[in-house]
Amino acid sequence: MTAGETAPLPELGVAGCRLVRLPVLRDSRGLLSFGEYSAHLPFAPLRYFLIAGVPSGSLRGEHAHRELEQFLICAHGSCRVVLEDGAHREQILLDSPGVGVYIAPMTWTTILHDSPDTTVLVLASDTYREADYIRDYPEFLSLISGTP
């Protein structure tokens, strides 16, 4: 699935997650895109992180969060984001700062940078708490299905 800058944004089949159109202002001085609480971001971020210089074939993410909400934007270049809720999996191509993806808690997320030149920006609803991370995929599946 491709989420370009002008195409209508499809619904995602992954629980709680959604694509968000972000304003992009272009003129002779370049491009400015933005997002703000609460028009585009459903939370006020307390943390941001940038991921860059990722070699081809390397995966980032590969974990879920118990409570943390995240909003991911491809700030430079392009990337693919794979979202899973235990029942559904969806891959999104992000190639513009004009589309962001809201990632709900309990979503197993994997990020593939299309080039080492790609930079991904993530805004997060809370500061870092290691206890909020689920890094083991079988544990994630067990937690989300409610089975021990």
Next chain:
Amino acid sequence: MTAGETAPLPELGVAGCRLVRLPVLRDSRGLLSFGEYSAHLPFAPLRYFLIAGVPSGSLRGEHAHRELEQFLICAHGSCRVVLEDGAHREQILLDSPGVGVYIAPMTWTTILHDSPDTTVLVLASDTYREADYIRDYPEFLSLISGTP
């Protein structure tokens, strides 16, 4: 003045503004840098914006804010940021996501991207309010000096 990833960060001579060291984690999967409230960001952002694709020689910014606080990071490539408080002017080179600059209210700010490939990320303490902008330089000087 250059603010590299490892050099000690100098004090800025512009009222209220300062450079902030941001953690950078590097491994075989690339680079992750982050900032969070309140360890690195003195405010919880309500708005972000990205500036990219700026032609060589074009200037961005060129305004001040009455109340808004901002935190600027060069997310990709390099840029120069010129800060002025009416009495002092300082130019900073940002060429790593490992250093951010806190921009206090009432700072006239100009951004020069070193390449169209540069992407600048700004986190702002409030949502967009046109009345908060000062876009006229003589008006800025008048307001900051307290003379009509």
